[in-house]
Amino acid sequence: MGSVRLLVVDDEKDLLELLGKRLQRKGFKVDVASTAEEAIGLLNSEEYDVGVYDIRLPGMDGISLLKETKSIQVDMEVIMLTGHGTIDTAIEAMKVGAFDYLTKPYNLSELELTIAKSSENKLLKEKNETMKKIIRKHDEFKIIGESPKLKDMLQITRRVAPSEVPVLIDGESGTGKELVAKALHYWSQRAGEPFVPVNSAALPEQLLESELFGHIQGAFTGANKEKKGLVEAAKGGTLFLDEIGEMSLAVQVKLLRFLETGEFRRIGDVRVRQADVRVVAATNRDMEKEVAQGRFREDLYYRLNVVKITVPPLRERKEDLPLLVQYFMGRTKAPEKKLSADAAAALSRYDFPGNVRELGHLLERGALFSRGEIIEQGDLFLLVAGREADLKNDGESADSHKTLEQLEKEHIEKSLEKLNWNKTKTAEVLGISLRNLYRKIEQFNLQK
Structure with missing residues (x-):
């Protein structure tokens, strides 16, 4: 129960504070909001398992918030709280996608039981979707061939895949380095989590940093809203950094810190965040030469190059x-x-x-x-x-x-x-x- 993340929304602030504290004492991780607009801000920056929403809210009502929630976090389950005069509205909420509804006044044990059921339902849906993804993804990284060089490479890949060590994939353009990265991911214990590729050569420095670590609203010109980075999107899975030799020295510093601590900051943010991610990098450059010429940090190179897999040219x-x-x-x-x-x-x-x-x-x-x-x-x-x-x-x-x-x-x-x-x-x-x-x-x- 302690791992369940809740978002509770109610405009009665005293009740909201009381409910938040009691649910925290029961072991839930709880965020609270008194308006739908405040809740949407939290939904755009944090991930939740279950929402508990009052149907009657000032401004945007609970039904509209439920619809917005499903567009932002499609797998999140929502429990609606309703008074006796709004039962029809609660039934409408069920049609929109609410997991269940409770009629006020309700007791805490009833709410806890409903939260537990909704959380289990979310977990079951995630497991089913994970199995579907794994089955689909196994067809996406077919590495074709029976040559001795390819077999040797695949043997190393299979041995390294279950470990958590960073891997550097070396090879010429077009050899299939991303396929090897996918094999490392789908042959590992992280197969049910995201595989997130990032092309380091495709973006200029500031955009690459934002793409990796995210940014807060107003962090730079054009940052009109808060954005989650790919490091967070890959949470629990594998982050594949292609063409790592193209990464600027400034971004290399922040990547090194993340590899060493698992911690990062969104651009413009003071909050330190964490993400459990396995990093796999790839390059078509001579990285030792890049290090010798000062274009790539030596400490980052050795951090990424715990195991090197070389993909043979055709x-x-x-x-x-x-x-x-x-x-x-x-x-x-x-x-x-x-x-x-x-x-x-x-x-x-x-x-x-x-x-x-x-x-x-x-x-x-x-x-x-x-x-x-x-x-x-x-x-x-x-x-x-x-x-x-x-x-x-x-x-x-x-x-x-x-x-x-x-x-x-x-x-x-x-x-x-x-x-x-x-x-x-x-x-x-x-x-x-x-x-x-x-x-x-x-x-x-x-x-x-």
Whole structure:
């Protein structure tokens, strides 16, 4: 009973204070409000199991508050308190979604019993929904392949998953690092709780901090209302920080504090909050180099890198291609189409700078551009500029002695030219984020 969080709303302040104190003595965690508007403020900032609402309130009435509650915290159960003259209104409240109603005057033991029943009902619904989510989610992180390198990686993932240690997933763009993070989550004891991904490269510094830790109203320009951060949304589950190497030093400091203490503050808030979250991070950068050059905190790196899992690039597990092709073709709009022998052979010789993500894009485009039931080599590589030498049937590839960095630079440059330097389309074709493409353009000093 002690873990049940209550919100009690009544405009009779003496009764409200008395009721709040008695319920606290019985072991409940209680917040009180004397108006619906005050209650809505609490609902937007805290999570509750059960609400106890008087139907007659000044301003917004109890029925309207009940409707608002269901839109803010859909799983919260609500008990309505009604006088003898408002029984019809109480029945209306049941139709709107109230768990039960009590007629004044009521005794405390009756209220306690109703609260206990409503809390058990909420817990049962949550368990049912959790089982449904787990069943659905198991289909979302299919890691396809039977190659030795992939099997070794999955073996490490399974061994680490039940633990609580932070994990750093290392690998090139498009290798499937988020799938590995999902496997860590759904093979752990936290499988029934949220898996919350955050792309550190997708947001500027202040927005990333707000996204992670939340903010209070008026904390900065545009902060029109209080916002819960993803750290709180992931409570009890796993927070996946993708592209961690892109995170600013200022946000790194706050993340380190959270990892060490489990404590954080919303932007602009003085209140210290806590969240039980397992952190899994991913990067495609050389993090030791980032640390050496002062772009990433050494203490945070070692805090995140308790266990490192390296996801192999597709060119190092070509034996998985047939299974991957079968999987991706089944997800296209034309799953009945097949690859020609030349197209399959071309794929086996291709180096896949965009890895598994690029393979999915190639097959999707091939299914789209092929005119018949057979996907030809030209259909697959229609928009992949400058890779003809890789796809020839005779002799060694002209690029076989070039470094991976040279190949990546040429591939990005030719793709940009092919698409008339439309960066959004190029990033989509390459299977990388727009921000990552801009970074590559700067890194390779590419110009139109």
